[in-house]
Amino acid sequence: MTVGFVMLAHTALDRAAQVARHLAAHGCPVAIHVDRRTPMAEFRGLEQRISEEPLITLLPRIACDWGTWSLVSATRRGAAALLDRHPEIGHVFLMSGACLPIKPVPELLAFLKRHQGTDFIESVTIRDVPWTQGGLSEERFTLSFPFAWKRQKRLFDIWVDLQRKIGRRRRMPEALKPHMGSQWWCLSRETLTKIRSDPNRVAVDRYFRRVWIPDESYYQTMVRRFGHRIESMSLTLSKFDFQGKPHLFYDDHLSLLRTSNEFFARKIWRGASGLYDAFLTPRPAGEVPEPPVTATEIDRVFAAALKRRTEGRQGLLSAARFPDPGYDMTPTAAPYSVFHGFSELFEDFPGWIAEALGSTAHGHLFAPDRAEFAQGAHGGPGGLSTSAALRNYNPESFLKNLIWSTRGEHQSFLYGPGDCSGISELLASDSNAYVAAVSGTWALPLLRSGRAIADIRPEAARLQKREAKHLLRLRERQTRARVRLWTLAEFVADPALPLQVIIDDFSVPGAQHLTQMPRLKPMEGLAGFLQELRNAGMSPHTAGDIPEIDRTHTAERIGRGRERGRR
Amino acid sequence: MGLSTAFRLRMERRRWQLRAIRRRRDLAPVSDRTDLIGKGNILAFLSVRNEKPRLPYFLDYYRRLGVDHFLFVDNGSDDGGCEYLAAQPDVSVWRTNASYRRSRYGTDWMNWLKFRYGHGHWTLTLDPDEFLVYPFCDTRPLSALCDWLDQSGIRSFGTLMVDMYPKGPLSGLSYREGQDPFSLADWFDPGNYSISKNPKYGNLWIQGGPRARVYFPDAPEEAPSLNKIPLVRWDRKYAFVSSTHMLLPRGLNQVYDRKGGEKTSGCLLHAKFLDSLIEKAAEEVVRREHFARGREYAAYHLTEHGRHGLWCKWSERLTGWRQLETLGLMSKGNWA
Incomplete structure (x- = not known):
């Protein structure tokens, strides 16, 4: 008993011949069908290459169109020729010219000998098929498809639309249940003979002639009617990309292919000499074959490609990935936090962030004069510049770059109404952003400056306006950032509260309670200062209502906060 | 894209093409081996000026990647680079002393050579x-x-x-x-x-x-x-x-x-x-x-x-x- 191969080829005929001769050398008859559209010169070359091989036959050529009956027709002729001419054949194996045996042929022969009469063909009902691309699944069987999709796209589409409109439903010949699967199979002589001698064949042919991609459904359906032992699997490894096009295998896939359980692989790039050499040269005797492995690694590689092509790496902008607005649901690569106004309240707030939250704490990254990276560095991760002009040229890119370059290392930075304003939109739309803000803190540096109210007033108004605009955007309902907002008045009432909330939000292990407060900056005369602003005709509304306070009061409150923290 | 934008872009494309075709007169063949270009060949197009020290490694690098033919415009080199290129078996060279700036920094020359020799090929357009x-x-x-x-x-x-x-x-x-x-x-x-x-x-x-x-x-x-x-x-x-x-x-x-x-x-x-x-x-x-x-x-x-x-x-x-x-x-x- 042996196995015969039907090979469908249309290009790279030198490779097809190479594989065919390899199979013939193991005593396997091969029937090659070459697309009639392949140039005659190439066909002649193939004829020459196999002229010495009695086991290889060339089938009469018909023109083949992807997804049409012509492929089934060519296959059927090939199978018939093999079965008629070679009574020793027990199985027929359908392959393409770009297939390559990735296990020694004797192993395949032994395997098929153990499974005489079994049909190896992926055959699944349409409902269970996950791979149909482009919207046509059940309609493959209920509409008719007289046009070639690749050559006559317009006609194809018009015809499909028309049939949908009139609600056409073709009926399948009786006793058949539509099944689909990979077009590369290995069927037993018995089953193929029964399919050939089906009394209903004329009607079945007429039906399948107009089915969409019958090479994925004709044998898959017929085998359910006539086969008696079906293993629903393909012996050929093939992987498909997001558009349903087959992935190509290259020399660097050698070790991957060696771990595959399948006997053949497709498609092999015609230039992959390394693969052809490795798999078509007899392996030295005594070499231990790789242990049979599950194909997880192969699956993993190609699943990763699919994910990369369709979803990409979150937070990456590059020459390959630039999502339109609305397609970038998470515009940054990792969570980060923004502390708005805190640097006016506490001494060395970044130092506290770094210690309490374990985050890389930058200063005012968007300060008007320069980007203040952590530790006063002269540049930032990825080679970011401290230049304000470069940063302001594209502030969103700046922030996305920073977060992308520091994946795995949490970043925090200070922010305030005096800073470059170009990131409000990004922060608001980014679920990775955590913003803690105390509003109205712009008043503090002005208070401490000791300048006359009349000089300060325009600046105060400007800062408050900017802050209000920024915070308004962050408070909108569709904001995706996580936002914690306090007014200066609320802060003054309980200065430990925001810090405790921040710590809780971060759920830093081992630091569930606020144990260490950063040192508070002086705030004496704040209430009076705000009143003076009001008297000068401005309403410092973002600060809230602040009662007259003095430093001792505040210190007391902090003490209370600490106690509460310890409890 | 609206019809008028499409039309304007089409006109613009035609203008660049015409410009490139006119600029062909700048170029005088030094060594024309374009008859060696076969179907499916990968071609590289460059314009250079006094880059001789860079050329050997450049050619090496791209030959190794599988570029089949190189088409160079030499813009008035006086370091022997032009002669070096002319002696390479897989290189065609044209020479010009015309202004680089007026050919839009070589773009017109490159467009012309690709118009003439690049059709249907995978083409690389590079600097050395x-x-x-x-x-x-x-x-x-x-x-x-x-x-x-x-x-x-x-x-x-x-x-x-x-x-x-x-x-x-x-x-x-x-x-x-x-x-x-x-x-x-x-x-x-x-x-x-x-x-x-x-x-x-x-x-x-x-x-x-x-x-x-x-x-x-x-x-x-x-x-x-x-x-x-x-x-x-x-x-x-x-x-x-x-x-x-x-x-x-x-x-x-x-x-x-x-x-x-x-x-x-x-x-x-x-x-x-x-x-x-x-x-x-x-x-x-x-x-x-x-x-x-x-x-x-x-x-x-x-x-x-x-x-x-x-x-x-x-x-x-x-x-x-x-x-x-x-x-x-x-x-x-x-x-x-």
Whole structure:
């Protein structure tokens, strides 16, 4: 008993011949069908290459169109020729010219000998098929498809639309249940003979002639009617990309292919000499074959490609990935936090962030004069510049770059109404952003400056306006950032509260309670200062209502906060 | 895109084409071996001026990747580069003394040569200091990439130009003819590229890297563009608009994914920052034949390099394409 191969080829005929001769050398008859559209010169070359091989036959050529009956027709002729001419054949194996045996042929022969009469063909009902691309699944069987999709796209589409409109439903010949699967199979002589001698064949042919991609459904359906032992699997490894096009295998896939359980692989790039050499040269005797492995690694590689092509790496902008607005649901690569106004309240707030939250704490990254990276560095991760002009040229890119370059290392930075304003939109739309803000803190540096109210007033108004605009955007309902907002008045009432909330939000292990407060900056005369602003005709509304306070009061409150923290 | 925009872009494309065809008169063949170009060959197009020391390694590099034929325009070299090229078996050379600036920095000449010889071929349009790196380039030749692009119905391949520089001042280097430039200039900026979209042509506009960081910290809009589309399956109907940053029809500029995925892309390693730049900058500042009258060269010429030159603490040392892929500067996309 042996196995015969039907090979469908249309290009790279030198490779097809190479594989065919390899199979013939193991005593396997091969029937090659070459697309009639392949140039005659190439066909002649193939004829020459196999002229010495009695086991290889060339089938009469018909023109083949992807997804049409012509492929089934060519296959059927090939199978018939093999079965008629070679009574020793027990199985027929359908392959393409770009297939390559990735296990020694004797192993395949032994395997098929153990499974005489079994049909190896992926055959699944349409409902269970996950791979149909482009919207046509059940309609493959209920509409008719007289046009070639690749050559006559317009006609194809018009015809499909028309049939949908009139609600056409073709009926399948009786006793058949539509099944689909990979077009590369290995069927037993018995089953193929029964399919050939089906009394209903004329009607079945007429039906399948107009089915969409019958090479994925004709044998898959017929085998359910006539086969008696079906293993629903393909012996050929093939992987498909997001558009349903087959992935190509290259020399660097050698070790991957060696771990595959399948006997053949497709498609092999015609230039992959390394693969052809490795798999078509007899392996030295005594070499231990790789242990049979599950194909997880192969699956993993190609699943990763699919994910990369369709979803990409979150937070990456590059020459390959630039999502339109609305397609970038998470515009940054990792969570980060923004502390708005805190640097006016506490001494060395970044130092506290770094210690309490374990985050890389930058200063005012968007300060008007320069980007203040952590530790006063002269540049930032990825080679970011401290230049304000470069940063302001594209502030969103700046922030996305920073977060992308520091994946795995949490970043925090200070922010305030005096800073470059170009990131409000990004922060608001980014679920990775955590913003803690105390509003109205712009008043503090002005208070401490000791300048006359009349000089300060325009600046105060400007800062408050900017802050209000920024915070308004962050408070909108569709904001995706996580936002914690306090007014200066609320802060003054309980200065430990925001810090405790921040710590809780971060759920830093081992630091569930606020144990260490950063040192508070002086705030004496704040209430009076705000009143003076009001008297000068401005309403410092973002600060809230602040009662007259003095430093001792505040210190007391902090003490209370600490106690509460310890409890 | 509205009908009137489509019409205007079509007119613009025709104008660039006509310009290129007119500019053909600038070019006098020195060695025309274009009859050697066979079906399916991969072609490279360049214009050069006094780049002889760079040529041997350049040709070597691209021959190894699988470029079949090189088409050069020599713009008045006097360093023997033209003669060197004419002696190469897989090179065709045209010579001209016409103005580089008036040919739109060589774009017209390149457009003409591609119009004439590039139709139906995969074509690379390069400068002699640009080295293409793409996913799997250490195991798969350029023809594997082109075949795959063909199978996937993709006509153009995008890259990010990555400026490579040494650790230390340029004057400390001495590049020898034929040497791998990246054995000297092997550092790059891993993550400071700013990207926006050009609404007119649909291409990305990428700036940044060491040039923006060091030479243009106060004038970011003047920093050179780093988006390049060097590999195109050429058709007579195509035309580059400016350098290889963008081309028409503008569908060819869509080398990036707009729905969040990643398309397959590469990097153009840029070996500009060698000791030869010092001399070249001094010359080009006077010649004023380069883009924006050599504004960029003026910056190189005038900027004093510190002890480390362009190098900074966050620079990365090049180890290979996988590193560039991991950093996100290029992408395997769907190619596995």
